Amino acid sequence: MVGITAQERKLAETLRDPVLWGQAYLFNRDGSGRIYWDHQVDDLRCTDRNIIHLDGRDIGKTQCIAADALHFAFTTRGGQGLVAAPHQGHLDTIIEEIEFQLDTNPDLMNSVALTKYGKPKIHRKPYFRLEFTIGSVLYFRPAGAYGDAFRSLHVQRIWVDEGAWLTERAWKALRQCLKSGGRLRIYSTPNGLRDTTYYRLTLSEQFTVFRWPSWLNPNWNAERESELLEFYGGRDSAGWQHEVAGEHGKPSYGAFNVEQLNLCRQEVIEYQKIVITDSELRDCETEDAAHDRLEMLLNLTPRAGLYWIGGDLGYTNDPTELVVFQEKEIGERSLLKMILRLHLKHVAYPHIAQVIALLERYFTPAGIGVDNGGNGLSVVQELLTLDKYKGLDLEGRLKGYDFGGMTRLAVRDGKEVKKRTKELMTSLINGAIQRKQLIFPAEDLEIEDQFTTHTYTLRDGKIIYSKGNDHVIDAVRCAMLVREEGNLDPIGEETVSLKPVFTDPVFI
Numbered sequence: 001m002v003g004i005t006a007q008e009r010k011l012a013e014t015l016r017d018p019v020l021w022g023q024a025y026l027f028n029r030d031g032s033g034r035i036y037w038d039h040q041v042d043d044l045r046c047t048d049r050n051i052i053h054l055d056g057r058d059i060g061k062t063q064c065i066a067a068d069a070l071h072f073a074f075t076t077r078g079g080q081g082l083v084a085a086p087h088q089g090h091l092d093t094i095i096e097e098i099e100f101q102l103d104t105n106p107d108l109m110n111s112v113a114l115t116k117y118g119k120p121k122i123h124r125k126p127y128f129r130l131e132f133t134i135g136s137v138l139y140f141r142p143a144g145a146y147g148d149a150f151r152s153l154h155v156q157r158i159w160v161d162e163g164a165w166l167t168e169r170a171w172k173a174l175r176q177c178l179k180s181g182g183r184l185r186i187y188s189t190p191n192g193l194r195d196t197t198y199y200r201l202t203l204s205e206q207f208t209v210f211r212w213p214s215w216l217n218p219n220w221n222a223e224r225e226s227e228l229l230e231f232y233g234g235r236d237s238a239g240w241q242h243e244v245a246g247e248h249g250k251p252s253y254g255a256f257n258v259e260q261l262n263l264c265r266q267e268v269i270e271y272q273k274i275v276i277t278d279s280e281l282r283d284c285e286t287e288d289a290a291h292d293r294l295e296m297l298l299n300l301t302p303r304a305g306l307y308w309i310g311g312d313l314g315y316t317n318d319p320t321e322l323v324v325f326q327e328k329e330i331g332e333r334s335l336l337k338m339i340l341r342l343h344l345k346h347v348a349y350p351h352i353a354q355v356i357a358l359l360e361r362y363f364t365p366a367g368i369g370v371d372n373g374g375n376g377l378s379v380v381q382e383l384l385t386l387d388k389y390k391g392l393d394l395e396g397r398l399k400g401y402d403f404g405g406m407t408r409l410a411v412r413d414g415k416e417v418k419k420r421t422k423e424l425m426t427s428l429i430n431g432a433i434q435r436k437q438l439i440f441p442a443e444d445l446e447i448e449d450q451f452t453t454h455t456y457t458l459r460d461g462k463i464i465y466s467k468g469n470d471h472v473i474d475a476v477r478c479a480m481l482v483r484e485e486g487n488l489d490p491i492g493e494e495t496v497s498l499k500p501v502f503t504d505p506v507f508i
Helices: 006-016 018-025 038-044 061-075 088-104 106-110 168-175 197-202 222-232 238-244 258-263 287-298 349-363 376-385 387-392 421-434 445-453 471-485
Strands: 050-055 080-085 129-131 137-142 155-160 178-186 208-212 272-277 306-312 320-330 333-345 367-371 398-401 406-412 415-420 438-441 455-459 462-465 488-491 495-498
Touching (some): 018 038, 018 061, 038 208, 061 137, 061 155, 080 088, 088 137, 088 445, 222 238, 258 445, 272 287, 306 349, 306 471, 320 349, 333 349, 333 471, 349 367, 349 376, 349 387, 367 376, 367 471, 376 387, 398 471, 406 421, 415 421, 421 462, 421 471, 438 445, 445 471
Parallel strands (some): 050 208, 080 137, 080 155, 155 178, 272 333, 333 438
Antiparallel strands (some): 129 137, 306 320, 320 333, 406 415, 406 495, 488 495
16 A cells, blocks of 8 residues: 555554464563464454354463454454353453453553543443443453343454353343344353253354364373373263363253252352462471461351351362351251351361361361362371360261262161262252252352352263362262261161251252
8 A cells, every 4th residue: 555654564464463463462471472372373363253162171262262352442443342251250260361461561551441530441340341442342241140241232242251151041131232243252161061052053054163172282292181081081071072172072961950059149248268378388387387377367256056067178289178057947947058168279188187177166067078089088087086186076077978989878678778979969959959948158159150060971870970160069068968967867776867957859
């Protein structure tokens, strides 16, 4: 073009191309410039109106969503776009990436509009929103169960993260947001559910399908492959098919009813979530020093009442989750309310034992149940055998459960009646949720995320639950079973029947 310099031509090319734009304006966390992998380039440069993904984990989809959304807002005068996801927790990862890029590049931050007080128009309540100098706006909205947060919007572009987990009602609300001729990009790890809009759209001729297995990541190696094969149980497992291969794989089913769960999520004024990391204990040179530090970090006060504690005690490199439920009688039924969640990162098992001992001192629970896998067995042995914990009198109240084992329900006519432990635990949760006898804190979004995305498959007549994003669930499972066993009712010498805490439990 006449009168256009080479520099201006290069800038115009960069602004047109989301890949060149991203490599010019965006950065990695180590400060290096962003370079996209080949599969990311194909996605960012695809101009088809409707795009849908079947992705494994750790494949770079968050980078693509953030880059494409920022490029759209940076270059589209008056454009409006929506980044949607099932829950706020999914959105937070994308928001974190976008905020990092804005903080890293002054040119990007200067493109954000200013309020009359000179502050960037970055709104965080009630939902995250960015407004730019050219009049473009990016909205970030969680779907929830019904998609209510979508209903007031009308946009030209929509990016959906973890679309496999959107409810059908949320899909209907979301589709009404997209203007005629608008573009829709859906990213997700498949979950095996067949009766969903996401599954149907992956088979639609109106959608361009991208398939990104985890091994497209250039850092994939034999060690990583071996680690995930062991974790998920082989290539034929649903976990490997969904989380790694990015395939629909074997049909799977939701372990918990989302709508019923949402009715159990309420405001819990006294609820606390406490995070403790190994870094906060490193300078503790003695056992007593670690005990005092943990007590300070917990900052609890003695509580009267009836309490139950559940724990999923991971290895040193895995998180540990501990949950505390308070039980109260309301009329003729019992309510279990979660009042405390402890999330321990890279904390060794001797310190986990100290934490449980402290919880025992402040709550005096009727029962403490933990997963016997990982560090669980070591923690249980310490608490039951070491002299320093003898005064807690945990024998009979502290129980470790083998999730892969069987639990005896009764002895009838000299024969034991058993159920698979994990199935029994899950049925107790489902029964309590169905009858609204469990109360979860609505403000803890991780609980919502884990319970709404937990699935199971059937293999040789056995239920196989999804793995990975379930540490809180496993802690709740242990709390529910130790409570159930706390209501054992001996009948005669040989027969022990489990007194029903929740009548008519639903087995999935």
